[in-house]
Amino acid sequence: MSAAVQNPEAAGQPLLSVRGVKTYYGNIIALKGIDIDVNEGEIVTLIGANGAGKSTLMMTIFGNPRAREGTITYAGRDITRLPTHEIARLNIAQSPEGRRIFPRMTVYENLQMGAAINKFAWFEQDLERVTTMFPRLKERLHQRGGTLSGGEQQMLAIARALMSRPKLLLLDEPSLGLAPLVVKQIFDVIRELNTKDGMTIFLVEQNAYHALKLAHRAYVMVTGAITLSGTGRELLEDPQVQAAYLEGGR
Structure with missing residues (x-):
């Protein structure tokens, strides 16, 4: 790198x-x-x-x-x-140690939780952005977070944080x-x-x-x-x- x-x-x-x-x-x-x-x-x-x-x-x-x-x-x-x-x-947004995604929620629902802070004002636009950044998440939008691999869960944790448009x-x-x-x-x-x-x-x-x-x-x-x-x-x-x-x- x-x-x-x-x-x-x-x-x-x-x-x-x-x-x-x-x-x-x-x-x-x-x-x-x-x-x-x-x-x-x-x-x-x-x-x-x-x-x-x-x-x-x-x-x-x-x-x-x-x-x-x-x-x-x-x-x-x-x-x-x-x-x-x-x-x-x-x-301010945080992607915490240990990921701490919502395991029973789907990838899509986890991302909704991140966007809730902005009352979903830019949800579709931001969803497109984070799934372009992490294409694996796009393939798994309707899969439960707890069934993802460790790497996919980390991608989801970061993507969820980004859905709030942090500075x-x-x-x-x-x-x-x-x-x-x-x-x-x-x-x-x-x-x-x-x-x-x-x-x-x-x-x-x-x-x-x-x-x-x-x-x-x-x-x-x-x-x-x-x-x-x-x-x-x-x-x-x-x-x-x-x-x-x-x-x-x-």
Whole structure:
């Protein structure tokens, strides 16, 4: 896969800004004062080992669990205390870890759930768009989500998120457990969403090599804290990152 063209940092206020965020599970601190920015038009990647807190950050941005300290700002608005359903109405969509599609619903019905946030205003147009992006879904529109392969379920999870026409797309482990050919297709779609549609993407990914090649900027998380940041290229070439996340991982 070819490297993403490095984007100059967007001027002005970040689209998404996380400042001093601490999240707890009971008395256990999962996020230890996180500072992250995602500028408009960027792909920003967060890498780290299992259990580092990456998915917790994604869920905290969406309001569940709630940040106990710090602030989360989207498009200049403080969303730290907003309920999840209100955050979803602000042109933010999430494709969560583990896909979490509706297994008893058909592919078509799952996509309807994504479009409901916009009251189906552009449903047919967006359905055509996502099924062109993922032709396999077009073949399986009337098949139950739970009967799809893992790769097809991941395509459906991303397509469902796209049906809400997000300005910011949060992707949590989109390549997890998938065959290499499917991983390539998923990453190609992520690149296309950014380069052709100008979509801003915040990507949590264990496949550090491909994620860093794709990213304009990236962060490394270790046990609930950000330990490194830089451009995707800089982190690809960083000896610490190479030793911890890239050796043998290509």
